[in-house]
Amino acid sequence: MSVIRLFDFQEAAVARVLDAVNDWTAACAAHGPPRLGRQPIPFVGLLKAVTGAGKTPMLAAVCQGLGPAVVLWTSKSSAVVDQTYKNLQGKYAGLLPPGTRVIRERPSRGDWEHLIAAKAGVDIWVTTVGSWNEAEAVAAGGSADARLNMHRPHPDWGGRLSPWEQLRTRLKRSLWVIYDEGHNQTPTQLDQLVRLEPMGFLLASATPPASELFGKLNEAIRDDDIFGPIASQARVSISTADVVKAQLLKHTLEVLDYQAEPEAMLDEVIDRFRRLEKAVHRERSSTCPRAVYVVEESNPRRGSTELSRPVAIWNHLRRRKIPAEEIALYTQTKELPEDAEKVSSLNALQDRHRHIIFNRALQEGWDDPEAYLCYFDGETNSYTRIQQIIGRVLRQPMGRHSGEEVLNTATLFIRVPNRKYEEIIRQIKNELSLYALDADDPFGGSAIRLKTRGEPLKAISVKSGGKRFSVPNYVLGDAQLAGAIRQVEARGRSMWAEADLIAKGTRRSRTIALEKGSDRVKFEEFANNIRTPNADYFRRKLLLTNRWAAHQVHADSYAGRSFHQASCPRSAAQEALATLAGAVATAYEQSVEYQKNEIAGERSWHVAPHRPSGADLLTFRHATHASYSRKSFNKDEREFADALDSFGKGTWCRNPSTPGEGWALPLPSKVGDSLNFFPDYLWWVKRTCLAIDTTGRHILQAKVRGKLMSIEVPMIVLATRGKVAPDFATLQDDEGWTFARARRGMPPVPQHCDTLDDLVKALYDLA
Structure with missing residues (x-):
């Protein structure tokens, strides 16, 4: 099983979020949690980055710094939840704290009892929004989400009280909410989650949470001398320049607008697909390009004698010599050709499926870097129809740009009324402008080029000579860090006293009951339980202070005994380690010199x-x-x-x-x-x-x-x-x-x- 290692920019983002988490928890321990009336105000960490930047592995890594915790990891899309559950148990498992339990939707009785009663470790419960959202449960009727709704008792595994009530009142660890695909959140959902009184939220989204209650909570925090700066620090933006440099994204988005029949558009998709295949062959790459086809309706309207659009597209692909085994239909279409292959889940998609016809269910949850071409069936009158797809097709296969330009380009095929074209292109440009090259340079443009028929990006050659x-x-060459490294090694040989490892002002080490009205005691106990290995804390501080300096200090330099100890936020140990990291960074910045490559x-x-x-x-x-x-x-x-x-x-x-x-x-x-x-x-x-x-x-x-x-x-x-x-x-x-x-x-x-x-x-x- 392959293990994911974070890129430097991802590690730095995780470090910034965890710094804010630790500062918030320590401030709550020292001063009590902030409140709006009787409502405790939760921490809100916002990870703002382009789709494809790796928000899910970053959020997984943040779990290492939450201390003993229960994490409610939720998303609107069941496809996203399925993928997250699989990844947290697989390729992202090494980013989680050792011994983390990952539970999916309906836990066993033993898993649930452990989640509620345990005082140590991390449990992650991965759920869809529909499993806890009351309004969605009513709308879902007899669906699985409705049956699993957390607001109802589940005697077979959950006991007499509803899981929701137990999360709110019986936990022995802090509760955190991770909302993946946070742009799909609604005000009602957010306000329901606040009623759980979690320690905090961690949101993967390009925009802050929006609801009337969240607005009031944010307003109450903004001018607070203690919590206001921490809340600001908790909003972490990732430069798309870093993502592009890491080659995680394709660097060109081409939008082809047709005023033609669907068959002509489909012919162009197939021609482009074959061009991609030839480029893969020339480069001898293992990439297997895919084309995806977005339909609005799975079946014809009642009384219509026309073919359903998924079947019409399937027929056209077959007429153009696309083998049936390379086509998958991920729709609810009732009547299909005899040799058509229908799939009902993401897991059913195979490598041989090169052409995938789907509706919105796949649109919101599918991450496949090999998706290069996206055809939108029918007329596109609104940008929202294509908004989600942009992020899906921009990922770069194998995290490596190609020498073939076509293999670095994602292409959208749309049919837009003339009156709507400029507006939709403007909105696409606005979307790409979120991915600015440099947050300090508003004129830096987008890291992703937009190519349209109205604006052909024909390269302008260099003049003769x-x-x-x-x-x-x-x-940057090697810096003169021998003296600074000796200080680090010396620090490792001297063990910290227990009083220097716990949070300032926290004296309790016994278990405190978490009954209502004991918030101050609860937060002191939580602060004392959030312990980070000193080696991890030191590297995190050095990485935040100077990324290049962190690369020049080998892990053996901070492998001494005291670096194996674990310390609390705002402890004397962490303050000293932060000062030491600053000294190493300063020594690097003063002594490093440029060398020719x-x-x-x-x-x-x-x-x-x-x-x-x-x-x-x-x-x-x-x-x-x-x-x-x-x-x-x-x-x-x-x-x-x-x-x-x-x-x-x-x-x-x-x-x-x-x-x-x-x-x-x-x-x-x-x-x-x-x-x-x-x-x-x-x-x-x-x-x-x-x-x-x-x-x-x-x-x-x-x-x-x-x-x-x-x-x-x-x-x-x-x-x-x-x-x-x-x-x-x-x-x-x-x-x-x-x-x-x-x-x-x-x-x-x-x-x-x-x-x-x-x-x-x-x-x-x-x-």
């Missing part, structure tokens, strides 16, 4: 064809490309491009800010949410190259400014609008422009120019 338009690639094939970066993000292009005379997309520039960047071009000397290019496309330097420490420096422009002039950045973010960052300017080729130039103070700390004036560059044997100083043209000329004279 492109071979000389290149710069060396660099990596000597890996074959990665020594140099070369200008590549420009891939415009829209049809609106700007032309230039002295750039490496004849034109660039207008969307590639914000106001300052456009002015700078015009100044470079009108100066008329040398050749410049707009440096793409997309990982894998633009030239970038890894930063020794974070600037905002970014660990990479993408200069806005590369300017080949005289016999050198200048890398110019105009955003101003780096010129004011002392930690990274000097490191960037240690590079000789290209010469790094940091520029910003306005006049920067001599100490680089502030802007003194909004007029003119300031730049800084390396000076041999001397520290950089800010140099002010009255106009942008003066700045460009000054840079030319320095080259």
Whole structure:
């Protein structure tokens, strides 16, 4: 069985969530839980990331830091629940605390008794929303979800009281709610879950929870001096640049709109599918591309003599020589051709099923990176019809981009009325803008290119002489950490006293009854029970402080006896370990130097064809490309491009800010949410190259400014609008422009120019 290992960006997100969890629990222990009237206010952790970023394994890893806990893990879709249950017992099991029990929907009597009565360990109960939502249970009638509803007693396994009432009143451990696919939540569902009085919620969603009660709880917390900052810290956004760099996503979404009969659209799907097969063959890849077909209705309307749409699509595929064994129907269609294969669950899908016809049931729960093509049957009048599918088809097979562009592209086939087209494309763009490359750069665009017939993304080639338009690639070398590592090893040899391992202010070690009215005691006990191994806590703090530094400290360095001890949030031990992690990170940032990348094939970066993000292009005379997309520039960047071009000397290019496309330097420490420096422009002039950045973010960052300017080729130039103070700390004036560059044997100083043209000329004279 393969075991999942989190990527660095995923580990960092888990660490941020757990820091907030620990701070919240410790604050509750010290001050009592926050309240709105008599209602305890739960912790709300929000994990905001693009579909495909790995939210489920991240949430599984968060369970390691909850202490003794019962986790109600729920989702609206039964398909998602099935998949989650399977993964938590399989490939994600190594991310959970040792000994975690995972229970599905109807537990055994023994599992339930353990869940309610145990005082240690973690139990995860994976359920559909329908199993506990009262309104959905009524609507479900006699369905399985209705029969398993938690609000009813289940004497055969649950005893006399309803499972819901037992969760609310009888648990000996803290209760947490994980709501996967959180965008499907409704206000009623959220408000019901609050009535369980859980310690907290962990939501996988791009948007905060929305209900009247949640709004009131959030408002009550926002201005609280103690809990307000923790609540803000608990909302963790993951940069899609990291997800794209990890090659978990396809990097192009193509939307083909047809004003044609369905058969013509289906013919195009099949042609594209065969193109994918040829690309797989050329690359000798093991990828098995799939095409999916979304229908609205499984059966014809009553009284109609027409074929059902699933059958009509099946017939067309067969006429185009698609073998019957490669087609699966995941619909409720009653009458099917004799050799048609119908499946009733995700588990029934086989590798040989290359063409899958389905309705909404599969749309909300299926994660398959090999799904490349998605055909929407009938007319699409609303963006909501395709919203869920975007995330489903963007995952990249095997977590690795291909040399074949078609294998990095997801394609949607839609038929949209002319009056609706622009609105739907705008909404797709808005969806992709959630996946910004850099949270600090609103003009950074999307990490995922949108390609439409109205905006053909034909690449703009490099002008002649492109071979000389290149710069060396660099990596961060080894830092001088011997002294810092000796401190870490010394700390490991000295055991902590028990008083230093427990939460500050917590003195109880006996079991406290959790009866109503003893919240202060309950939270003190919970805080004392949430213990993290010191080695895990130290690595987590180091990873949050500086990801690169964490890579340079081998786990053997923090394998001493005291690192095997476990400590509580806000304990003296954790405070000391956090300080130690900060010292290691500082030593790294002060001593690390850039080195040229000597890996074959990665020594140099070369200008590549420009891939415009829209049809609106700007032309230039002295750039490496004849034109660039207008969307590639914000106001300052456009002015700078015009100044470079009108100066008329040398050749410049707009440096793409997309990982894998633009030239970038890894930063020794974070600037905002970014660990990479993408200069806005590369300017080949005289016999050198200048890398110019105009955003101003780096010129004011002392930690990274000097490191960037240690590079000789290209010469790094940091520029910003306005006049920067001599100490680089502030802007003194909004007029003119300031730049800084390396000076041999001397520290950089800010140099002010009255106009942008003066700045460009000054840079030319320095080259």
